[in-house]
Amino acid sequence: MITIPNNVLTNLCDKLSVPAKSLKFLGGGREDSDGTVFTFGSNPLKVLKVLALPLSDTLSLAKLDDRLNFAHFVGESGIQVACPIKNKNGTLYESVPFGGHLFTAYLMDYCSGGTPMKDECTPAFYKEWGRVTGRMHRAAKSYPYWLTLPSCASSGLNGWQQETEMFYNWCKDEAVKQKWLQMQERLEQLPINREGFGFIHNDNHIHNITWNGRGITLLDFDVANCQFFISDLTTAMQMLLFDKSGGMIGEVTDYGVIRDFLESFLCGYEQESHLDDFWLSQIDTFISYRRLLLFTVMQDYLHRNQQLKEQFLDCIYNEPAIFSVYA
Structure with missing residues (x-):
């Protein structure tokens, strides 16, 4: 996973109306990770996930849009999934270009539990x-x-x-x-x-x-x-x-x-x-x-x-x- 510059994360939070200072690291961010995940808020706790999409892949954002819409459909059908939720702009994600990447973030409700032992x-x-x-x-x-x-x-x-x-x-x-x-x-x-x-x-x-x-x-x-x-x-x-x-x-x-x-x-x-x-x-x-x-x-x-x-x-x-x- 590409490191998220602080100014990019702050910009994404502004677009999503999420207070950047309230973010708490949850997981990801490793070399083998596809993104970085944070939690914020309370009652209910929310999740912010950030992906670094390569700008050279012109279809990467469109594919993510397809996948988020499917996950949203599954969640709205009453199935237990980490359902992407529409932000205050009425969209499922927001993006900020930086360097060679399009940093893209979306919101979900927090899912209780953990990886099964x-x-x-x-x-x-x-x-x-x-x-x-x-x-x-x-x-x-x-x-x-x-x-x-x-x-x-x-x-x-x-x-x-x-x-x-x-x-x-x-x-x-x-x-x-x-x-x-x-x-x-x-x-x-x-x-x-x-x-x-x-x-x-x-x-x-x-x-x-x-x-x-x-x-x-x-x-x-x-x-x-x-x-x-x-x-x-x-x-x-x-x-x-x-x-x-x-x-x-x-x-x-x-x-x-x-x-x-x-x-x-x-x-x-x-x-x-x-x-x-x-x-x-x-x-x-x-x-x-x-x-x-x-x-x-x-x-x-x-x-x-x-x-x-x-x-x-x-x-x-x-x-x-x-x-x-x-x-």
Whole structure:
């Protein structure tokens, strides 16, 4: 995340009618963060998030506008998300150009709770996570934009095609770039219809939710996109495959953990929306997609951590079986 100059932050606060001196740092601001988050006010507590969009990317603000409007729609539909709220100017965000970036800020209500601890990741928790995800997907089926972000419609590509093209161009490893091309060929074979494809969160992992012991709130729609619904499920599996069951950067060591997660998550999901068995059979494909994505996003870090890089590469080439335990 690019450092926010003090004068830029003050200017943004003025535009949003937020007292700059009342801001308290909440999170983000790291090299791997997509933004910096502050809290302010009381009764109710509010959140201010600041992003640094590159001025060289002429579509970046339009894409953010698309995503904030979708998140606002989901929140207004009564779903537990960090809902962007309109500021006193009647808009969802304000921007200030500085240097090579367009610093853009938006407001949200504060969401109580925190990242779930390991002992809180119970079947009831996974069921609730699935229910909220399913409810969001049900709402997405009625959202007018579902093949691509409105700002990207002129490209002639749908959301996943744009995303894989972006990651292919970002990736520096030539062998992994070839795996991206193979992934594109696999995804081209999948049907695209409103029962399996639409506007999704697209980063539905455990660090993008809060849990207060009763309910889940989905956070951070900053990479929301038109994608396959199954992707929000396999992204939720990410932390299991790293920390509990294996399967992301090594062989699966505990299929029971995966089975229990899928049974609970899908039980909640099916209360709100339906995902055909065909899509469950694609879990391995979308775990592989997620693995390629993480490798590409982390490639500079992995260059400095060769052992972890080799673990990633081994699983990229050999793709441990995941879905077979549930089939």
